[in-house]
Amino acid sequence: MAKRQRPDRDTPPGSLPVVAIVGRPNVGKSTLFNRLVGKKLALVDDQPGVTRDRREGDAELLGLKFRIVDTAGFEEDDAQTLPGRMRAQTEMAVQGASVALFMIDARAGITPLDEHIARWLRAGNTPVVLLANKAEGRAADPGIMEAFSLGFDEPVAFSAEHGQGLADLFQAIRPHVEADEPDLPIEGDQDDVGDEDELDDSAPLKLAIVGRPNAGKSTLINRILGEERLITGPEAGITRDSIAVDWTWHAPNGVARAVRLIDTAGMRKRAKVQEKLEKLSVADALHAVDFAEVVVLMLDATLGLEAQDLRIADKVLSEGRAxxxxxxxxxxxxxxxxLYQGVRKALEDGLAQVRGVPLLTVSGATGKGIDDLLQAAFDTRRRWSQRVPTSLLNRWFDEALEANPPPAPGGKRIKMRYITQARSRPPTFVVFGSRLDEVPESYSRYLVNGIRKALDFSGVPIRLNLRSARNPFDKKK
Structure with missing residues (x-):
């Protein structure tokens, strides 16, 4: 079979070669994706059509490193329908890949849709490796033999669930991946990775977009990227997986800033979430919040602020995210x-534990306010990551105690000796003294609000721990 001409791809220097997985619904594409990235990133379920947007991850197979792309099940519906829009995402993924893994179900045999996909792949320029999945046991032998009719090289017998056939898959994709491998930096040229509490201003901003279904999260990200990277439409709940996209923001001042955008599934009230797949999608969205630095809560301006929005915001803040x-x-x-003033007032009342959370107006349809939103996200990350010198912190602490001394329950005064910042991201402070277990919640709030106002921690969650000196003569304690 003649060697295919490689497609022209705009691949950034130093980026990994791309391997795209394509096939009809429910043949095991997401299971293979998870195996190659070594994590359960893509949602997997018995019902077909779970994957909708294309999902990417760094993969390694027997020392071979590449970027793997999981795509939606290929279907023949009209381009304007949801399956049609999903197919368009798959087509873009294959066009930009070094090689496509065409996966079939060896136990089910070749279907008319498999034949349609094969014709489409043969018409393109992207090299194709035919992967016969679910090939464990003799029941798959007829399907493997039938796969020769699709017009590709010998199919690779494979089991994504059990990991059988990894060596054969390695040999099949190796020529295509190695041909597109980037020039790696000389060992020792890489900058040392700093402490996770120290903010590297050049590090990508991990920015997750969350909100209720149909708030416009995917539309906004597409507008930011300047391409139809994510599937959008009038249907609520289109996004299921949390999709991360790396991107560079060129700020109005000309500075280029790296951003890792994370789109998430819409979060409804817990009582309304009944289906297993939606529960998995919401759990995946919460997992994305855990790994974000800044979380943008998207509200629908045509609906205003609802109780579910406040519940989502409270969840984000309780996880310590900005x-x-x-x-x-x-x-x-x-x-x-x-509308703006009403939402601002409701936020102040509903999120009283964190004052000064930025509230901005944007439009995913027109692009209005996107630069302001991104600048606010970077500014918020800076405050969330900063450390205060101990001397400055204790000068403020002494002034705060003098202005409003701690109470004296039972006539015995609480003694607060000094304060230190234990960590950042989120900012965490520890106060040392005696009888601190008797400090009322109102006084703790006084200290937290003072830290936020005086030391530039507006709009970020602050944690305050009180530690009493241990009495060496109190053996019970």
Missing amino acids: LVIALNKWDVAENGSS
């Missing part, structure tokens, strides 16, 4: 000024 709130669809909102 929060920015965006009022989306601002281009079609009515009575903008009163």
